[in-house]
Amino acid sequence: xxxxxxxxxxxxxxxxxxxxxxxxxxxxxxxxxxxxxxxxxxxxxxxxxxxxxxxxxxxxxxxxxxxxxxxxxxxxxxxxxxxxxxxxxxxxxxxxxxxxxxxxxxxxxxxxxxxxxxxxxxxxxxxxxxxxxxxxxxxxxxxxxxxxxxxxxxxxxxxxxxxxxxxxxxxxxxxxxxxxxxxxxxxxxxxxxxxxxxxxxxxxxxxxxxxxxxxxxxxxxxxxxxxxxxxxxxxxxxxxxxxxxxxxxxxxxxxxxxxxxxxxxxxxxxxxxxxxxxxxxxxxxxxxxxxxxxxxxxxxxxxxxxxxxxxxxx
Amino acid sequence: xxxxxxxxxxxxxxxxxxxxxxxxxxxxxxxxxxxxxxxxxxxxxxxxxxxxxxxxxxxxxxxxxxxxxxxxxxxxxxxxxxxxxxxxxxxxxxxxxxxxxxxxxxxxxxxxxxxxxxxxxxxxxxxxxxxxxxxxxxxxxxxxxxxxxxxxxxxxxxxxxxxxxxxxxxxxxxxxxxxxxxxxxxxxxxxxxxxxxxxxxxxxxxxxxxxxxxxxxxxxxxxxxxxxxxxxxxxxxxxxxxxxxxxxxxxxxxxxxxx
Numbered sequence: 001x002x003x004x005x006x007x008x009x010x011x012x013x014x015x016x017x018x019x020x021x022x023x024x025x026x027x028x029x030x031x032x033x034x035x036x037x038x039x040x041x042x043x044x045x046x047x048x049x050x051x052x053x054x055x056x057x058x059x060x061x062x063x064x065x066x067x068x069x070x071x072x073x074x075x076x077x078x079x080x081x082x083x084x085x086x087x088x089x090x091x092x093x094x095x096x097x098x099x100x101x102x103x104x105x106x107x108x109x110x111x112x113x114x115x116x117x118x119x120x121x122x123x124x125x126x127x128x129x130x131x132x133x134x135x136x137x138x139x140x141x142x143x144x145x146x147x148x149x150x151x152x153x154x155x156x157x158x159x160x161x162x163x164x165x166x167x168x169x170x171x172x173x174x175x176x177x178x179x180x181x182x183x184x185x186x187x188x189x190x191x192x193x194x195x196x197x198x199x200x201x202x203x204x205x206x207x208x209x210x211x212x213x214x215x216x217x218x219x220x221x222x223x224x225x226x227x228x229x230x231x232x233x234x235x236x237x238x239x240x241x242x243x244x245x246x247x248x249x250x251x252x253x254x255x256x257x258x259x260x261x262x263x264x265x266x267x268x269x270x271x272x273x274x275x276x277x278x279x280x281x282x283x284x285x286x287x288x289x290x291x292x293x294x295x296x297x298x299x300x301x302x303x304x305x306x307x308x309x310x311x312x313x314x
Numbered sequence: 315x316x317x318x319x320x321x322x323x324x325x326x327x328x329x330x331x332x333x334x335x336x337x338x339x340x341x342x343x344x345x346x347x348x349x350x351x352x353x354x355x356x357x358x359x360x361x362x363x364x365x366x367x368x369x370x371x372x373x374x375x376x377x378x379x380x381x382x383x384x385x386x387x388x389x390x391x392x393x394x395x396x397x398x399x400x401x402x403x404x405x406x407x408x409x410x411x412x413x414x415x416x417x418x419x420x421x422x423x424x425x426x427x428x429x430x431x432x433x434x435x436x437x438x439x440x441x442x443x444x445x446x447x448x449x450x451x452x453x454x455x456x457x458x459x460x461x462x463x464x465x466x467x468x469x470x471x472x473x474x475x476x477x478x479x480x481x482x483x484x485x486x487x488x489x490x491x492x493x494x495x496x497x498x499x500x501x502x503x504x505x506x507x508x509x510x511x512x513x514x515x516x517x518x519x520x521x522x523x524x525x526x527x528x529x530x531x532x533x534x535x536x537x538x539x540x541x542x543x544x545x546x547x548x549x550x551x552x553x554x555x556x557x558x559x560x561x562x563x564x565x566x567x568x569x570x571x572x573x
Contacts, residue, residue, distance in 0.1 A: 052464075059433055089424050
């Protein structure tokens with residue numbers, strides 16, 4: 001078990017050593033967004049802007065215009081939550097490579113309640129032209145995603161979870177922005193489970209359970225939500241004929257919506273969505289209690305798979 | 315010493331004002347009040363102040379009729395383009411866009427964002443002077459003050475902000491809509507160097523900028539007192555002309571006054 005945010009923080013230090021153009025800014029959250037090591041090591045390339053997320057993004061836009069690669073760090077609820085219009089005008093429309101890092105995305109800040117739980121950020125960034133969205137599923141992938149996003153030359157949103165989570169990928173595994181990876185593929189799978197973020201661990205547990213009761217599936221790690229890998233998604237629909245999407249986000253406007261937009265045009269098949277259904281979060285001691293309450297667990301995925309198979313065969 | 319004589323600068327400003335009214339009239343939309351109050355500031359910047367290593371950020375992008383007219387006068391864009399302002403496919407958008415108009419540094423219009431971009435730029439390009447024009451009304455925006463604090467904290471002595479202090483915003487006077495309090499005192503309290511000038515007086519603009527360039531520690535703000543709708547009698551000080559194009563009669567009258 002390791003955290004996605006730690007993967008981000010470590011990759012940032014690595015990047016900082018290799019590339020002097022990497023600049024990091026934070027809005028009073030250096031420690032919890034894991035950029036403190038970078039700040040200590042490269043104080044001349046670190047800016048503490050105060051609790052000022054709008055300033056965070058717009059100052060970074062100026063830094064990007066000056067030829068640098070600024071990573072802005074805050075919680076996802078604040079940025080891109082509060083900073084949507086600043087991102088639109090100064091990063092996306094301006095088309096400069098500002099990196100929006102939204103930490104504690106999903107239910108990770110469970111103890112702080114609904115105000116601090118970001119379940120809308122993918123939707124906010126999905127509607128933004130020029131924006132790239134990457135949601136790594138584990139510590140290893142967070143490292144690769146951080147490096148890939150630093151080098152892509154585009155305004156980008158990197159979605160980070162807070163909690164320690166299973167490491168599902170290996171250092172050697174390929175990672176390319178816009179290319180989904182298959183995490184598991186059973187023999188003649190009947191359903192493709194497509195997800196992003198640490199919740200993919202639940203998808204893999206569900207797949208294992210289903211295999212044991214004779215239902216083969218495949219699990220796709222769709223780490224890049226924009227640009228979406230429409231080829232991989234369409235292929236999965238062709239192979240399986242049914243899809244379940246899984247995300248720690250509102251169903252409206254999230255990964256599931258993106259998958260549905262692709263398949264409704266390329267290869268329509270039944271889809272079931274596992275995600276948050278038009279409600280805010282709330283406080284709990286752990287994110288896991290909220291995953292249970294809001295229907296994001298292995299059991300919910302299993303149920304969705306069974307349901308989509310019935311629809312496919314009817 | 316300036317490159318142009320005072321008389322030449324004043325004549326340039328007059329031609330710019332005629333272009334502003336002309337392009338807004340032709341387009342049937344635009345922001346004449348702030349464009350006319352910003353004219354000398356932008357002429358001074360583009361014709362005399364901005365050096366080859368310097369950069370300029372326009373924050374109150376709605377005054378782009380003035381920006382475009384000054385750029386055309388300076389030869390940075392083709393003067394013929396002015397008549398395409400707001401037309402489909404034109405590089406001269408209703409609010410300026412950096413990806414279409416390559417000669418500018420930033421996309422702007424939504425208020426309160428320009429100083430932050432200028433400050434970010436100034437933090438990286440410490441050996442250049444970074445100029446930023448803002449409006450007084452955009453001092454209502456919280457984002458602007460976030461940048462004010464940032465610039466002071468990081469000692470951006472190379473950042474020179476010029477406020478077009480025309481005291482008018484969309485729905486009335488700045489004082490009515492949202493009083494700014496002691497604007498000069500507010501900047502001083504954040505350790506900015508503050509100067510106050512007549513924003514239509516070229517010599518005062520140049521002197522203020524020269525003084526700002528000699529600052530050794532902190533950013534400078536030049537509060538340039540201006541007249542909204544300057545030089546067109548029926549526009550001066552009248553908020554109705556924030557975002558309104560003249561009709562034919564008004565256009566003729568305005569051009570008569572700008573002869």
